[in-house]
Amino acid sequence: MAHSKQVLVVDDSRVSRLMAHQFILSKHADWQVTEAATGEEALQKVATFQPYLILLDVNMPGMGGLAAAEQLRAQCPQTHIFLVTANVQNAIRNRAVELGVGFMEKPITETRIHQLIDSLAA
Amino acid sequence: MVNLTELENDALVEIFNIGVGHAAAAMSEIVNEEVVMSVPSITFLNRTDAAELLGSKKDGERICGVSQHYSGAFATEAILMFPEDKSLEIVRLMVGDSMPLQELTEMEQEAMSEIGNIILNACVGTLANLFGSELHGSLPVYHVGTSTEILSVFGEQGDDVVLMLHIDFVLARHQIHGYVAFVLDLSALHDLKEQVDRYLARVLGQA
Amino acid sequence: MPEVLHRLSLLESIVGAINLGAIVLDENRSIVLWNGWMARHSDWPAATVLGRDFFEVFPDLQHKRIESAITQALRDNFQSLLSQTLHKSPFPLYAPGASEGQERMQQAVAVTPINLPGVPRHCLIQINDVTIAVGREKLLREQTLVLRSQTFSDGLTGVANRRQFDVTLEREMRRAIRTGNPLSLLMIDIDHFKDYNDYYGHQQGDGCLIQVAAELAAMLKRPTDLLARYGGEEFAAILPDTNAQQALQMAEAIRLRTAGLRIPHEKTGDQLRHITVSIGAATKHPDQPLEIAALIGAADRALYLSKRSGRNRVTAQPA
Numbered sequence: 189m190a191h192s193k194q195v196l197v198v199d200d201s202r203v204s205r206l207m208a209h210q211f212i213l214s215k216h217a218d219w220q221v222t223e224a225a226t227g228e229e230a231l232q233k234v235a236t237f238q239p240y241l242i243l244l245d246v247n248m249p250g251m252g253g254l255a256a257a258e259q260l261r262a263q264c265p266q267t268h269i270f271l272v273t274a275n276v277q278n279a280i281r282n283r284a285v286e287l288g289v290g291f292m293e294k295p296i297t298e299t300r301i302h303q304l305i306d307s308l309a310a
Numbered sequence: 311m312v313n314l315t316e317l318e319n320d321a322l323v324e325i326f327n328i329g330v331g332h333a334a335a336a337m338s339e340i341v342n343e344e345v346v347m348s349v350p351s352i353t354f355l356n357r358t359d360a361a362e363l364l365g366s367k368k369d370g371e372r373i374c375g376v377s378q379h380y381s382g383a384f385a386t387e388a389i390l391m392f393p394e395d396k397s398l399e400i401v402r403l404m405v406g407d408s409m410p411l412q413e414l415t416e417m418e419q420e421a422m423s424e425i426g427n428i429i430l431n432a433c434v435g436t437l438a439n440l441f442g443s444e445l446h447g448s449l450p451v452y453h454v455g456t457s458t459e460i461l462s463v464f465g466e467q468g469d470d471v472v473l474m475l476h477i478d479f480v481l482a483r484h485q486i487h488g489y490v491a492f493v494l495d496l497s498a499l500h501d502l503k504e505q506v507d508r509y510l511a512r513v514l515g516q517a
Numbered sequence: 518m519p520e521v522l523h524r525l526s527l528l529e530s531i532v533g534a535i536n537l538g539a540i541v542l543d544e545n546r547s548i549v550l551w552n553g554w555m556a557r558h559s560d561w562p563a564a565t566v567l568g569r570d571f572f573e574v575f576p577d578l579q580h581k582r583i584e585s586a587i588t589q590a591l592r593d594n595f596q597s598l599l600s601q602t603l604h605k606s607p608f609p610l611y612a613p614g615a616s617e618g619q620e621r622m623q624q625a626v627a628v629t630p631i632n633l634p635g636v637p638r639h640c641l642i643q644i645n646d647v648t649i650a651v652g653r654e655k656l657l658r659e660q661t662l663v664l665r666s667q668t669f670s671d672g673l674t675g676v677a678n679r680r681q682f683d684v685t686l687e688r689e690m691r692r693a694i695r696t697g698n699p700l701s702l703l704m705i706d707i708d709h710f711k712d713y714n715d716y717y718g719h720q721q722g723d724g725c726l727i728q729v730a731a732e733l734a735a736m737l738k739r740p741t742d743l744l745a746r747y748g749g750e751e752f753a754a755i756l757p758d759t760n761a762q763q764a765l766q767m768a769e770a771i772r773l774r775t776a777g778l779r780i781p782h783e784k785t786g787d788q789l790r791h792i793t794v795s796i797g798a799a800t801k802h803p804d805q806p807l808e809i810a811a812l813i814g815a816a817d818r819a820l821y822l823s824k825r826s827g828r829n830r831v832t833a834q835p836a
Contacts, residue, residue: 201323201324202316202317202320203320203321203324203510203514204324206514207514210513210514210515247346247348249350273331274328274329274331274332274335275335275338275345275347276335277334277335277338277339277344277345279338279343279344295325295436295440336585339581340603405602415654415657415658416650416654417601417654420598420600420601420625421600421602423600424598424599424600424603425603427596427597427598428582428597431589431593431595434595435593435595438593445594446630447593447594447595447596448596449596449598449627449629450598
């Protein structure tokens with residue numbers, strides 16, 4: 189049986205976090221999901237552990253997803269990091285590639301989360 | 311006046327953010343530049359307070375509005391609004407025109423109508439899709455006038471509520487603030503709240 | 518003929534006769550209607566496109582605005598508008614009988630859901646030829662530009678612009694020569710204006726220019742005096758029938774009045790912390806032969822000296 193994995197979900201919307209949290213557990217009930225509401229909070233959390241996967245909302249007040257992605261990428265070199273956004277355009281695609289992170293489209297659905305998790309195992 | 315729980319409010323803000331995110335992606339594709347849009351907050355107001363919120367401190371400043379009517383699962387008049395000079399600025403940014411500012415011409419009104427069409431359809435469309443609602447939307451109509459005039463173009467209903475979205479629009483380092491207003495009568499407001507609750511119950515597995 | 522068939526052929530004739538393009542797609546985005554107008558302006562008869570996937574016929578339109586409009590019509594029951602300003606010519610359509618290499622017609626497009634009983638939703642695409650309207654609009658704008666360039670006021674501050682300055686200085690110089698009166702020129706430049714713009718932003722920079730210009734204009738009361746915006750943050754004052762001493766007095770009054778406005782400026786790099794001006798003054802004396810360029814040159818030199826000696830001061834230079 190595969191190791192239980194740790195996921196960090198970062199989004200200023202509580203509903204969004206709860207949904208992602210739920211959809212992850214519906215695929216792997218034994219995984220541990222931690223939530224953060226801001227980029228700053230996310231950085232604090234990864235000081236104590238390196239998650240397997242980070243889902244990072246782009247549109248957040250304060251630090252914002254892109255700035256957080258850059259720092260998280262530096263602090264967690266082995267972690268799968270995915271930007272999550274409804275605004276999928278070339279500028280953000282290029283930025284994601286530059287940062288060495290992936291991206292996932294909003295709205296967050298169970299299908300999308302499960303597909304993303306499957307793609308990591310591959 | 312309207313009591314939404316924190317979770318209901320959060321859900322609506324998130325849904326509208328997804329909507330304007332899609333709209334920004336569509337506009338970015340048209341103009342071939344980075345476009346970012348977000349909804350930092352929403353407020354429920356009566357018509358008078360809504361007009362006051364939009365009304366400017368400068369005398370004679372006009373508002374440009376693009377409205378669309380939606381009916382079906384719930385009925386609402388949706389209006390995208392910017393101060394007149396900001397509206398012109400957006401159109402000029404989208405068209406890539408470098409001419410000095412002057413009166414909005416008919417062609418630019420048409421461009422603003424499409425921008426309204428994109429943003430309103432994206433907001434309401436996201437709502438409708440996530441709620442599983444059947445709706446029908448009209449073509450955009452362009453208006454210019456004071457905030458009171460624009461909000462009352464669709465007739466006055468004493469107990470109408472205005473759901474006001476604050477919109478941040480960023481293109482080519484220009485940051486523009488505008489609004490989307492949804493005019494709802496009490497029955498539509500009730501329908502909306504019900505839909506939000508049903509949505510939350512479905513996605514969060516709560517009764 | 519039965520009523521239904523009669524009505525059907527009436528509607529078909531209408532669709533064939535209307536002066537706009539009509540394309541109907543079914544729920545799979547296949548073309549099920551392609552009217553006469555479309556055939557005439559695209560050079561594709563209906564038979565060549567009916568039954569085909571829309572994006573197979575128009576591969577360039579994939580992932581563009583019209584694709585999301587079609588999706589929103591079929592899936593969400595929403596109508597969409599593609600304005601001619603944002604999308605000049607999405608479809609490859611031309612004036613009938615157009616030769617090779619001719620430009621596409623300019624189009625305004627509307628996408629509308631069509632709901633029929635017992636059948637999945639269809640989508641109607643309407644295309645209007647707006648080439649003439651766009652051409653008219655372009656002409657109007659060009660005419661406005663020409664008109665604009667013929668005016669004499671500075672758009673931002675409302676004082677005279679450079680063109681009027683040049684015209685007026687020439688006229689006043691000729692008059693000074695003819696009447697034997699002195700003619701003075703002041704060059705007025707706002708100190709540390711670039712720093713002001715950088716620090717407070719361009720909108721506030723514009724506001725500062727407007728305020729200073731208004732103050733200067735109010736001080737030049739004689740009908741023959743002229744205040745003009747000479748450059749970005751530079752103004753010029755033409756003072757006919759004014760000798761060197763009077764010019765210096767006026768310049769000093771201007772300097773004091775501008776400083777008296779106390780417009781805050783955090784970045785002056787000195788103790789002052791408000792907006793000031795440096796002024797250069799030059800005079801053509803009666804019966805002194807002088808070219809306009811030399812008068813301007815002298816005023817410029819004087820301005821330069823004001824700046825070099827610490828700003829917020831007035832200097833006069835012999836022409």
